[in-house]
Amino acid sequence: MITDHDWHVIQFLRSELLPFREISQRLKIDEKVVRYQAARGVAPSQRIITRRRQSRVMTKRRALVRKLVNTKVIVQSVHITPKRKIRKTRKCIRQPYSSPGRISRQLALAHGISVHPITVRRDLILMGKRAVKRRKSPRLDKAHRDDRVKFCEWVQANPTKEFMFSDEKNLNSNDSGSQYQWVTPREQVLPIDTDQGAPCVMLWGCCGIGFKYLAVLKKENLTAELYHTKVLEPFIDKCKEYQRTHRQAVFQQDNARPHMKSHDWLTERRVRVLRGWPPLSPDLSPIETLWDYISKRVKERGPWGVDQLAEYAMDEWDKIPQEVVDRHVLSFRARCKKCMLAKGATIKP
Numbered sequence: 001m002i003t004d005h006d007w008h009v010i011q012f013l014r015s016e017l018l019p020f021r022e023i024s025q026r027l028k029i030d031e032k033v034v035r036y037q038a039a040r041g042v043a044p045s046q047r048i049i050t051r052r053r054q055s056r057v058m059t060k061r062r063a064l065v066r067k068l069v070n071t072k073v074i075v076q077s078v079h080i081t082p083k084r085k086i087r088k089t090r091k092c093i094r095q096p097y098s099s100p101g102r103i104s105r106q107l108a109l110a111h112g113i114s115v116h117p118i119t120v121r122r123d124l125i126l127m128g129k130r131a132v133k134r135r136k137s138p139r140l141d142k143a144h145r146d147d148r149v150k151f152c153e154w155v156q157a158n159p160t161k162e163f164m165f166s167d168e169k170n171l172n173s174n175d176s177g178s179q180y181q182w183v184t185p186r187e188q189v190l191p192i193d194t195d196q197g198a199p200c201v202m203l204w205g206c207c208g209i210g211f212k213y214l215a216v217l218k219k220e221n222l223t224a225e226l227y228h229t230k231v232l233e234p235f236i237d238k239c240k241e242y243q244r245t246h247r248q249a250v251f252q253q254d255n256a257r258p259h260m261k262s263h264d265w266l267t268e269r270r271v272r273v274l275r276g277w278p279p280l281s282p283d284l285s286p287i288e289t290l291w292d293y294i295s296k297r298v299k300e301r302g303p304w305g306v307d308q309l310a311e312y313a314m315d316e317w318d319k320i321p322q323e324v325v326d327r328h329v330l331s332f333r334a335r336c337k338k339c340m341l342a343k344g345a346t347i348k349p
Helices: 004-015 020-027 031-039 056-069 100-110 117-126 142-157 224-245 263-268 287-300 306-319 322-330 332-341
Strands: 073-080 087-094 130-133 162-172 180-183 200-208 211-218 249-252
Touching: 004 020, 004 031, 020 031, 056 100, 056 117, 100 117, 142 332, 162 287, 162 306, 200 224, 200 287, 200 306, 200 322, 211 224, 211 306, 224 249, 224 263, 287 306, 287 322, 322 332
Parallel strands: 162 249
Antiparallel strands: 073 087, 130 180, 162 200, 200 211
């Protein structure tokens, strides 16, 4: 083994223009080793730092990943007041490619580069970026998790049951933000762009196999009386007709106060209602996925005013194909199975 002293001797003798064979004979070291150590720039105890040369494909991909993750789109919406004819402009900042999955899809669609999201995530980490979570899931204690497991076991024990999932959604024109944002330690997380007094509407929807329904309530908070008059009364005929054709279908509601007071009212009108829905379980309801889709698409269009917000919401709801709705409804039992394997913890649909 060559020591640092031998390396310095080799360097000195080479500076005196001695040939490699003579140096090898003096130090009793193989000539090939002498040639290698003479060309070595540092002593053997010091590590040679070498950088692997990146291929052109990798360099291009990482440049595109850096460009996409830093892309910020300014959505501009214009509104003209009907009375004073004043033109108002509102600008919002959006990040369309805030996750490795979105970046991977954009690379495939726009640039023809097929890359896995895990590879994109590795590139982001090498750039010094980290994923910052912006949204929290509901906190579940042991009693909540036990209730979720019992409910999922009941669902798995009744494979012939069909469900009509219903829920309401407060939709406004503000940006709710992405779940993650990739930033460096020196960068700050992009703040959520909100306006005080932004227009807001209440959406109530119901979906099932071959069925979907949406009601829009403007400038109203959902109470028990409003839930009966504006939501259930126009909807109950369609619900009963659906349950006639689907004998095993039950109508699902969460545990909100207006919903709890409507169980007896629906039962008197011969509507089969699901009882025992576990609290803090939006991850089990497939309609929550549809709400996320509608909210994202509506806010990308930059609505202004309650009327335009309601119009965009109805438009995006009608654009959802029934096959997509059926696929989400059929995923309910798979969600319950995941919840059971997670022992009642929050799952990712």
